[in-house]
Amino acid sequence: MNETEFLTQVRLNQGIIYKLVGLYANDAEEKKDIYQEVLLNAWKGWPAFREEAKFSTWLYRICLNTIFTLKRKKQHIDYKDSLEPLSPAVEHSGIQKEDLQRLQQAIRFLSETDRAIISMHLDGFENGEIAGVLGISNNNVAVKLHRCKVQLSNLLMQKL
């Protein structure tokens, strides 16, 4: 197993982990636990990784499977306070920090499964790919995605 190669791949795609964990972790301690578990699962699964799938898709699947099956704390109601600050890299990327935080907050208002669907959609995954990662039908993805979009645009129109 080549640790260097694995770490290079993960570093290139660490934004996926950072972003998804940020949608589900309730505090800094929980975030660290999830990071650790995601990396451990990815490292264990690395020998079986075939380059038939993109590394980013593979990592996405690991992140979601880990987040949903790890014992987490009860979800807080106050999403604003529980939201971690955005990383400096994001803050300096040229877009409004407030816009990103509003988007992140709005997504966190959705149910846990809806958060997975909308984040995959926003990352450019096709409905078929989302269905494959989540284990549900294409139709079901389409129905849920439509509902998520409506909810999300309503949330973004409101002042969070």
Next chain:
Amino acid sequence: MSLEQDWKQINEGSDDDLSSLLRPGQLNKLHSLSPLQKIKRHLFINMCWSIAVALLYIVIMVEFPLWPVLLTIGITQAFTIWAIYTAWHQYKNIAPFAGNSLSLLAEMERHYYGMNKWIKLQKKVAIIIYPISATGGYMIGGIVGSGKTIEQFFSKPIVIIALALVILILVPCCVYLTKWMFNKSFGKHLAALKKNIEELKAEK
């Protein structure tokens, strides 16, 4: 800027906690916090204790070769061996990490049913073993404490009534305690898994 573009910008993100884990040599120091991994560890500890208890039963049977003691401890011993075998079987079958080929729904179901199976097994063991071991413990305590033979000890009806009371009170208490401990340890997590499984399966 569109939502998609905004969202993709977060791909640039990272933080110190994540970066610190991505240093060479860190990966092999990580340990799993997965509930299934915890269950696997509990099963291993349970097996060790059960083996110790089984050995203790042998000592008791040698020290107190009275037929009622031999009978109750013998039955308890048989159940203990069955419990060790079942625990071993489950220990082998629990895979905290199932590769990365499963979908999210399949992975959540695997965790949910894996945990429930273990909880059911422990409850079953509790209901079957506690009454017998309580009887065995009561008899040994009674005989040793009073210095009487088993026939003399059970000659008074009050002793039999007290035994019935011990079973009636102690066993439900132990079973309830087992349930409470499982709920305390995994109840919320199981409820969250169930909710997410149902939510994902729901067509509407």
